[in-house]
Amino acid sequence: MINRFILEKRLKSVVMHLILLSVAATCILPLIWMFSSSLKTQDTIFSNMHIIVSDPHWENYREAWTKGNFGAYFLNSVIYTVSVVGGVVFTASLAAFAFARLNFPGKNIMFYMFLITMMIPIPGSFIALYVLLQKLRLVNTRLGYILPQINAGLALAIYILKTFFEELPKDLEDSARIDGCGKFGVYWHIAMPLAKPAIAVIVVFNAMAVWNEYLLAMLILSSKSLMPLQRGLMVFQGAHITRYPLLMAGITIAVVPIVVLYLIMQRHIITGITAGAVKG
């Protein structure tokens, strides 16, 4: 009897691990396969289905980087991601500090206005955004791609930071004031350093959103010299549909930075999603 019980339990655990492992394999294998394909040649890529490449053609990366223009796309993606993330952290933290620790007429209305926009989807607003950017002469400029994305990140960032700033003890603020800190001083020297965990969550989420953004880039950026990676990949695929090794090298270039960021910061990502989910 006892043996059978243990056996059943063992069997159950084996089945569970098999399920988990096979699902995990589907998550990882396409990425490994993408990488190994990027090291093959045009002639072998369709016939050689092996994951391990015996003679890796690293020069594919050099060619993708220069001739495929992925070097420029990569640099653009870095510029956009850094600017948007910096912009979101700075503007959102200032506003969140005011919402949490300062007083002024209309404070609550403004805060709820930001919050409500997170919940109401307006799927057509990119049309009007395009019209606006045209009027401001910001179509096909870096600024025209950066500013709307800073705005897009604000609401969630303000919400996260406001909750965080509200929990800061009043004594800290008071002692800083006595030491002659102004409001901005308290924000910069006291509140911001303490908010690092919240800022980390905001940085990862916005970096992923900007790095992976496509629609806006497609709408407003038409010069190759301004395009980020996602847009560049589609342009490359359209022009060289048959050059699979280079395309795979380009995809790898687009994937590696965001996956590395994810692996370093995954703890923050998971707390971010779960905090949002449990609160919501």
Next chain:
Amino acid sequence: MKLKTDNNILLKDTLQNYLFVLPALILFATFYIYPVYKVFELSLFEYDGISPQKYFVGLGNFKDALGNSIWWHSMRNAGYITFLALTFQNALALLLALIVDRDIKGGRFYRIVFYLPPVLSGIVIGLIWNWIYDGNYGLLNHWLSALGLGKLARAWLADPKTALTCVGIIHMWRGFGWGFIILLAGLQNIPRELYEAARIDGANSRGIFTRVTVPLMIPVFVLVMILTVLGTMQIYDLIVATTGGGPGYHTEVPITRILAAMIGSSRFGYACSLGLIFGVVLLIVSMIQLKLSKLLKQT
């Protein structure tokens, strides 16, 4: 005299406080409030996006939209993928979350790996899967013929019979890890004592699931469902990278139609009316789901 300086100090203080919110407010007014207002306004005009004139057409754009069968077809396509995501994707996410919630070995590893696809962009995912589904060189056909099922081989994304479901499968692959993380967080929020108590009362594991786990998880289920609907109905970059809406109109979705109206036909006003109709549909669906959850909670 003293009162006046006091007032001045107070005024200066308040103005300083406004300075903190000013940058956020300017961005928000310019890139959110103004475009949203503009969508409503433009939806009443015939406007090509370039010329200085636009022509007032009242609700004409909305009439066009309501009678456009391709538009509703695109809505149905997105609805079909949403249905797949709500059932299969969320069921898989829940199954995995229930297993990992048992303090199984390697739980941390699975958490990291399952969230890998959601970290990737729709473009990257689409381009990789294009090749898996490819008719000539695709991995899927390769495996099928290796298994002796070569007859089934086809160009999966170019075949009207399979294209939409295949796109749906990619979308589910991309999304299940996200549902898994939220559902697992919900499960881990349930106090373990409740399980103990139910077990002492003689409940078996199925009883514990239906009497303890499910009722406590309803808010999380509703959240996951609403976000699944909102995310899936607005699917876009995955479509662009795989089928582009084809073959024919078989994988057209609302966002590709809105863009086609805007860029393809230069009918900005009409595109705005499509966007508004779509927004209303999304809002109604979310409301229904919230209402249902309230009803469920009462019973």
